[in-house]
Amino acid sequence: MKILVPVKRVIDYNVKARVKADKTGVDLANVKMSMNPFDEIAVEEAIRKKEAGQAEEIIAVSIGPAQAQETLRTALAMGADRAILIQTDDIVEPLAVAKLLKAVVDAEQPGLVILGKQAIDDDSNQTGQMLAALLGWPQGTFASIVKVVGDGIEVTREVDGGLETVALTLPAIVTTDLRLNEPRYASLPNIMKAKKKQLDVKTAADYGVDISPRLKTLKVEEPAKRAGGIKVKTIEELVDKLKNEAGVI
Amino acid sequence: MIRDQEIFNQLRDTIRRFVNERLIPAEDRVVEDNAVPAEILREMREMGLYGMTVPEEYGGLGLTTEEEAYIIMEMGRASPAFRSKIGTNNGIGSQGIVIDGTPEQKARFLPKVAAGEYVASFALTEPDAGSDAASIRTTAILDGDEYVVNGTKRYITNAADASIFTLMARTDPSNKGAGGVSAFIVEKNSPGLTVGKPNRKMGQAGANVYDVIFEDCRVPAANLIGGVPGQGFKTAMKTLDRGRLHISALCVGVSQRLVEESVRYAIDRKQFGQAIAEFQLIQAMLADSRTESYAAQCMVLDAARNYDAGNRNVGDIAACKYFASEMVGRVADRAVQIHGGAGYMSEYAVERFYRDVRIFRIYEGTSQIQQLLIARNLIKEFRA
Ligand SMILES: Cc1cc2nc3c(=O)[nH]c(=O)nc-3n(C[C@H](O)[C@H](O)[C@H](O)COP(=O)(O)OP(=O)(O)OC[C@H]3O[C@@H](n4cnc5c(N)ncnc54)[C@H](O)[C@@H]3O)c2cc1C
Ligand SMILES: Cc1cc2nc3c(=O)[nH]c(=O)nc-3n(C[C@H](O)[C@H](O)[C@H](O)COP(=O)(O)OP(=O)(O)OC[C@H]3O[C@@H](n4cnc5c(N)ncnc54)[C@H](O)[C@@H]3O)c2cc1C
Numbered sequence: 001m002k003i004l005v006p007v008k009r010v011i012d013y014n015v016k017a018r019v020k021a022d023k024t025g026v027d028l029a030n031v032k033m034s035m036n037p038f039d040e041i042a043v044e045e046a047i048r049k050k051e052a053g054q055a056e057e058i059i060a061v062s063i064g065p066a067q068a069q070e071t072l073r074t075a076l077a078m079g080a081d082r083a084i085l086i087q088t089d090d091i092v093e094p095l096a097v098a099k100l101l102k103a104v105v106d107a108e109q110p111g112l113v114i115l116g117k118q119a120i121d122d123d124s125n126q127t128g129q130m131l132a133a134l135l136g137w138p139q140g141t142f143a144s145i146v147k148v149v150g151d152g153i154e155v156t157r158e159v160d161g162g163l164e165t166v167a168l169t170l171p172a173i174v175t176t177d178l179r180l181n182e183p184r185y186a187s188l189p190n191i192m193k194a195k196k197k198q199l200d201v202k203t204a205a206d207y208g209v210d211i212s213p214r215l216k217t218l219k220v221e222e223p224a225k226r227a228g229g230i231k232v233k234t235i236e237e238l239v240d241k242l243k244n245e246a247g248v249i
Numbered sequence: 250m251i252r253d254q255e256i257f258n259q260l261r262d263t264i265r266r267f268v269n270e271r272l273i274p275a276e277d278r279v280v281e282d283n284a285v286p287a288e289i290l291r292e293m294r295e296m297g298l299y300g301m302t303v304p305e306e307y308g309g310l311g312l313t314t315e316e317e318a319y320i321i322m323e324m325g326r327a328s329p330a331f332r333s334k335i336g337t338n339n340g341i342g343s344q345g346i347v348i349d350g351t352p353e354q355k356a357r358f359l360p361k362v363a364a365g366e367y368v369a370s371f372a373l374t375e376p377d378a379g380s381d382a383a384s385i386r387t388t389a390i391l392d393g394d395e396y397v398v399n400g401t402k403r404y405i406t407n408a409a410d411a412s413i414f415t416l417m418a419r420t421d422p423s424n425k426g427a428g429g430v431s432a433f434i435v436e437k438n439s440p441g442l443t444v445g446k447p448n449r450k451m452g453q454a455g456a457n458v459y460d461v462i463f464e465d466c467r468v469p470a471a472n473l474i475g476g477v478p479g480q481g482f483k484t485a486m487k488t489l490d491r492g493r494l495h496i497s498a499l500c501v502g503v504s505q506r507l508v509e510e511s512v513r514y515a516i517d518r519k520q521f522g523q524a525i526a527e528f529q530l531i532q533a534m535l536a537d538s539r540t541e542s543y544a545a546q547c548m549v550l551d552a553a554r555n556y557d558a559g560n561r562n563v564g565d566i567a568a569c570k571y572f573a574s575e576m577v578g579r580v581a582d583r584a585v586q587i588h589g590g591a592g593y594m595s596e597y598a599v600e601r602f603y604r605d606v607r608i609f610r611i612y613e614g615t616s617q618i619q620q621l622l623i624a625r626n627l628i629k630e631f632r633a
Contacts, residue, residue, distance in 0.1 A: 014269075073259060185267050188297035188310050191259050 001111035001170070002057045003046040005080065006101055007039040009064050009071040010121040023219040026121070035071045038116025040078075041176040044183040045114050045146060047079035054148045055112070057081050061104055063097055065089050069199060076194035077186035083199040088211065096204075096211035098130035103207035105135060110171065112153070117142050117175040128175035138168040141175040250313045250557040257316060264323045267296065272327035279455035280601065285334050293331075293365070299338040300363025302491075303347065307359035314491060314553040318498040322546070325502015326509075329605050332499055333456030337407045338362055340495050341613070342369030344488040345415040345432050349475040358413060358434060367412035372402040372435075372461055373485055379403075380618050382417070383427040383482055387463060389418035394470045396420070396433065398441070398463040404612075408444045408459040412437050416468075417485050420478045432474040432481035441466030452604030490561060492613050493570040497549045500573035500609050503602060504542035507577070507584040510599050511535060514588050525587070534587055538580040545573040564626030571619035574609035581606045 011017055012032040020027045035043075049055040060075035061084045062068040072083035086100055105113065118125035132139035140146070140155025144163065147154045157164045158177045186194075204211045232238045242249045251257050271289060279285055293299065302317055303309025312320065317339070324332045337343070343362045346354055346369075361367040378385045387400025398418055408414070414435045421429035435442065445460035474484055512535060515526035525531050552569045555562060584599040585592035592599050610616045 070255070070259070073255075077259065185263055185292065185296055186259075187295055188260055188263070188301065189308075191263060192256055192305075192310065194259075195253065195256050 001055045002059060002108060003049060003055045004101075004105060004108060004110040004113045005039070005042050005046050005058060005060050005075065006097070006113070006115050006127070007043065007060050007062050007071050007075050008036040008116070008119045008121075009033050009062065009068040010036045010119050013037055013120055019220050019222050023221060025217065025220050033067065033071075035074050036116050036119045036121075038118060038120070038176050038178070040183040041178070041180050042114040042116050042174075043075050043078050043080060044181045045143075045174075045176060046112075047184075048181065049112075049146075049148065050079070052148075059084065059108055059110065061086070061101070063088065063092050063100055063204075069201075072199055073191075073194050074186060076197045076199070077191040078184060079190070080197075082197055085199065085201045086204060086207070087201055088204055090211060091213060092211050093213055093215055094124045094126035095130055095214060096209065097127050098134055099209045100204060100207055100211070101127070101131050102134045103209055105131075107207075112170060112172055112174065113137075114146075114174045114176060117177055128173050132173040135171075135173070137171055137173050139173040139175070140166055140168050141173075142177040143174050144177050144179045146174055146180065250315050250554065252313065252316070257319075260310075260316075261319055261323060263296070264320055265326075267292070268323055268327045272324075272331050276328045276598065276601070279328060279330050280595075283454045283457075285331060285455050289331070290334060293335055297363075297365075298335045299365030299368075301335075302339045303343060303359050303363035307355060307363055309359070309363035314494055314556040315550060318494060318549050318553040321495055321498040322502040322505070322549075325499045325504075326506040328453075328455070328601070329499060329503060330453045330455035333406060333453060334410075335365075336495070337371055337411075338365065338367075338369050340492045341371035341488050342407070342411070342413075342415055344491055345371075345474055345484045346434060348487050349432070349480065349484045350434075351474075351476050354434060354472070354474065361412070368407050368410040370405050370407045370411035370414045370461075371488070372405050372408075372414045372416045374403050374405070376401060376403050380615055382485065383430065384425070385417055385419060385430060387416075387418040388422055389416075389420050389431060389433060389468065390422075391420070391470065392467075395467045396470060396473070398433075398435070398466040398468055400463050402461040402463075404448065404458045405444075405461045406456065406458050408461050409447065409457065411444075414442075414461065415474070415488075416463075417481050418463075420473075420481075424479075427482035428479050430481040430485075431478045432484040433468050434472045434474060435463075435466070435468050436472075439466050439468060451607055452601070453608065489613055490563060490566050491556070493566050493619075494549060494553055494556060496609060496613050497545065497569040497573035498553075500577040500606070501542060501546045501549055503606055504538065504545065504573075504577045504580040507580045507599060507602055508535070508538050508542055510597075510602075511538065511584045511587045514591070518589075531587060534583040538583050541576045542580060545569070545576045548572060562626070564623045564630075567614070567619040567622035567626070570614065571616055571623065574606075575616060577606045577609060 012034040018027045046058045058080040060072050060080040062072050063086045115128040142158045143155045144158050145156035152169045154167050300309035301312045305311040362369050375385050389396040389398045416433045416435045419429045420431040441464045443462045447457035515531050518525045548569045552565050581603040585603050591597050
């Protein structure tokens with residue numbers, strides 16, 4: 001079985017995001033960029049499946065600017081076998097990403113696509129679901145356990161208030177939650193070897209997909225600054241404030 | 250020399266992340282246990298940190314000296330105890346084999362060193378021979394196809410973990426000088442080799458030093474590094490040249506951490522109604538620390554590039570070690586000062602670093618020995 005792992009280059013999770021003065025988006029000039037953390041979990045899960053002998057090949061794919069090659073190299077250093085960059089400097093919305101991924105799936109015929117449940121830049125949480133719909137494949141989203149069982153997989157999902165386990169036939173779509181695994185650090189020798197692994201660069205046109213935006217961003221704003229808290233003296237005072245001032249209980 | 254900037258950036262980013270996410274959060278635990286946690290050692294092994302300077306053909310990364318300097322600066326941002334665990338494998342413990350070993354010796358030992366399967370230690374210092382390393386008394390006398398080793402080595406880093414020692418011993422007792430010394434690879438399980446108890450020491454809890462005692466310890470003649478006796482002192486000195494750049498880079502890394510800790514504290518701490526960072530006397534300390542740290546960084550990188558280009562100026566390397574190790578002592582002192590009473594308390598990292606950095610002015614050649622090397626090198630140059 002082949003596993004396809006889409007990875008997105010996003011603002012590093014340690015960076016404090018700042019909104020551009022004209023409110024059109026987040027300022028990314030000279031900001032450290034890294035692989036979306038949920039995608040790292042996806043890569044790790046794919047590698048574990050391969051190490052367990054349940055997959056033969058891992059293909060990492062990214063849609064983004066030329067620098068997204070670095071993100072793909074990270075996936076290759078962690079253990080992916082080869083990579084595809086669909087290069088574009090445009091903003092690509094989840095639907096366009098899903099259409100491109102569908103085209104890659106048609107070409108590569110993977111048995112499993114493992115995606116992050118969302119990217120930490122736009123927090124859309126849509127791509128995996130859209131891809132499942134476009135392909136007509138079953139999906140196991142927000143996975144905290146992915147087990148290969150017979151010809152299919154069992155996915156334990158983190159749902160509100162508990163866990164749900166679903167059985168899927170393959171091919172299938174999985175999106176990762178935080179607790180699925182703890183991604184490894186790429187070993188230094190593998191980082192050096194990753195440079196020699198195959199990385200194909202394509203364009204959206206190669207796949208015949210129209211990626212023009214369907215959405216319009218009106219404005220982006222920083223969250224309101226939190227006012228300082230207060231200290232209460234007694235439990236009664238706390239309960240009173242929660243009830244009467246905050247109105248939360 | 251950086252061989253491939255893109256790959257190297259990724260190496261560096263990975264180390265930086267590992268330092269921030271794994272090593273720095275484990276610092277207090279290392280002190281409590283007087284040991285680096287086993288899972289961190291395992292991760293360091295899996296990441297290939299034990300074999301960074303071993304050539305690629307033996308399974309290492311073959312880092313250039315400049316690359317090594319950058320990586321060690323990153324590692325220096327965490328407690329130096331972590332670096333010490335991998336330090337001897339990348340430096341003094343293995344470089345003798347890398348630089349002067351025979352092809353058979355390299356093929357036999359280096360792959361295991363690179364994989365971290367073997368920890369390599371360096372055994373030069375003795376109770377009566379420290380700075381005057383050429384005066385060592387440990388003997389290795391040829392008997393058939395084995396050398397019989399007798400003597401005591403002192404303050405040997407990582408000795409209890411070591412699978413192999415790069416040992417300096419006198420093969421020619423009639424020659425009391427450097428020419429009578431040879432270097433050997435001694436395996437830990439050699440009969441007659443015992444490792445003493447860890448010494449109690451000032452800083453770097455978790456990284457230990459021991460006496461190593463040789464009593465009629467038999468070492469195969471095939472383990473004589475380079476196969477020719479009398480070359481051991483030269484091997485040791487060549488090893489120490491690169492080792493000193495490594496230590497200099499480490500001092501720079503630690504100084505960067507100390508500056509970070511100092512600035513953060515100065516911005517947070519309020520006295521007289523404002524952050525102490527607003528006071529010019531605090532600013533002066535921050536400025537002096539940053540300036541010296543940056544100067545040392547530039548020196549180390551310059552010397553490392555020259556080293557990679559084959560221009561190995563012993564005096565300049567000594568100047569790096571001298572300046573960087575003294576610099577980090579001053580930076581640590583200021584960091585404690587900026588923290589006020591808190592800087593004297595063990596809850597704060599600067600108290601620990603203040604003790605940790607003291608060793609850098611002592612091992613791999615004391616500051617006085619570096620001064621001698623710098624001056625002698627100058628005088629030699631001008632006399633020639
Ligand atoms: C934590 C730690 C780890 C170590 N790890 C190792 C290791 O792994 N392997 C190993 O072989 N050794 C190791 N050492 C030993 C270290 O290299 C020596 O301690 C160091 O070289 C100094 O030698 P010494 O302690 O005998 O001091 P001494 O040489 O006795 O020096 C005492 C003082 O005299 C000064 N001095 C000596 N000669 C002169 C001179 N000619 N002119 C002016 N001043 C002089 C010195 O600068 C110093 O101030 C380690 C030591 C420590 C503390
Ligand atoms: C071991 C120990 C024993 C102690 N024993 C006692 C005791 O018995 N009784 C007691 O009352 N206290 C005691 N202390 C507290 C001690 O007196 C204070 O730690 C000391 O006065 C410094 O105050 P601080 O720690 O709050 O540092 P801070 O005042 O926060 O100073 C932090 C840094 O800012 C600098 N700074 C502050 N203001 C300025 C300024 N205006 N301009 C320039 N620089 C400035 C300081 O010089 C220092 O470098 C003890 C402390 C220790 C560590």
